[in-house]
Amino acid sequence: MSLPKSFIIALFSTFALFLAGCSQDTSTPAAGSGSTWLYAHEEFEGDVQDVFAHEFKNYIEANSNHQVRIYRFGELGESDDIMEQTQAGILQFVNQSPGFTGSLIPEAQIFFIPYLLPVEDEQIVEFFRTSVAINEMFGDLYAEQGLKLLTMYPEGEMVVTADTPVRSPEDFRGKNIRTMTNPLLAETYRAFGATPTPLPWGEVYGALQTNIIQGQENPIFWIQSGGLYEVSPNLIFTGHGQFTTAMMANQEFFQGLPESDRQLIREAAEHAFNYITDYVPGLGDRMLEKILQSSERVTVTRLTEEERQPFRAAAVQVEDRFVDMTGERGKALLDQFKADLRNVRSN
Structure with a gap:
């Protein structure tokens, strides 16, 4: 008899955290001593969230007696697992995309309204640095879920991979496109003509390989680090959005720290943000070059502005759906997003 994958992940996560807890003290330290803080993210070694986490860790450890232990994708379960562990106070820090947080914080799905955010490196970095919506409004939304939002940052333009090249909504028809467990992202691909298929990350490669999606x-x-191009070799640059992620702390843990440690954590998050927003621009081009060197099967389709128009037109219904789902609070957030973007573009 084989055990369910969810049970195995939960058992492994519990055992790993038990071992971590046996040797670590995450309580408020006495003067002159330090604690070990646990930090989990959703990506592999060397990926963007891992780079960010290590910059945060390095700053903390260089400026205090505290230590940070980092857990990568799968080591403590899937995205939902590490969020639950952070809310429960088992983990002190978590890095998670609004794509997964959207079911917890519906307003966070704003990042998945297609063609809302720019894909140009300079514009997107300036937006995250200066946005009132991100830097002033989102904090309260996360606080309601027991989370202290420390920073949000972009990881790169979203690119679609498929079994055939795609240039129009008609080309999407009949295709099952994997989405995160995010209602608005499902609405996006439904508007684009595809059939949205929510799947946890651990099942994506196999589902592509067996044509389930x-x-x-x-x-x-x-796409490069996960080897997705090996089983889904047609890359389509639709220009519809940026992948965004958020770094958070357990709110009770954060508020229970002395002000000197809270300030240290804020400074470490700012340091990591500054590092990663220099690191990410150009990363996509470098990784695309690696993909093309690794496989002759890969095709690259970049939609022209004319080809994007039907997708832009479909995006209107996704924006309307976001407002329906989030009400006046979501509408206020969306209005501020647009004002922030106008400021970036005018500069």
């Missing part, structure tokens, strides 16, 4: 979306670095 015919495509998925991710930034190029993740």
Whole structure:
């Protein structure tokens, strides 16, 4: 008899956290001593979230007696697992995309309204640095879920991979496209003409390989590091969005720290943000070059502005659906997003 995958992941996560807890003290330290803080993210070694986490860790450890232990994808379960562990106070820090947080914080799905965010490196970095919506409004939404939002940052343009090249909504028809467990992202691919198919990340490669799904979306670095191009070789640059992620702390843990440690954590998050927003621009081009060197099967389709128009037109219904799902609070957030974007573009 084989055990269910969910049971195995939960058992492994519990055992790993038990071992971590046996040797670590995450309580408020006495003067002059330090604690070990646990930090989990959703990506593999060397990926963007891992780079960010290590910059955060390095800053903390260089400026205090505290230590940070980092857990990568799968080591403590899937995205939902590490969020639950953070909310429960088992983990002190978590890095998670609004794609997964959307079921917990519906307003976070705003990042999945297609053609809302720019894909140009300079514009997107400036937006995240200066956005009132991100830097002032989102904090309260996360706090309601027991989370202290420390920063949000972009990881790169979203690129679709599929079993055939795609240039129009008609080309998407009949394709099952994997989405994160995010209602608005499902609405996006439904509007684009595809059949959205929510799947946890651990099942995506096999589902592409066996044709259960015919495509998925991710930034190029993740397509490269996860080997998705091997089983989904047609890359389509639709220009519809940026992959965004958020770094958070357990709110009770954060508020229970002395002000000196809270300030240290804020500074470490700012340091990591500054590092990663220099690191990410150009990363997609470098990873695309690696993909093309690795496989002769890969095709690259970049939609022209004319080809994007039907997708842009379909995006209107996704925006309307976001407002329906989130009400006045979501509408206020969307209005501020657009004001922030106008400021970036005018500069």
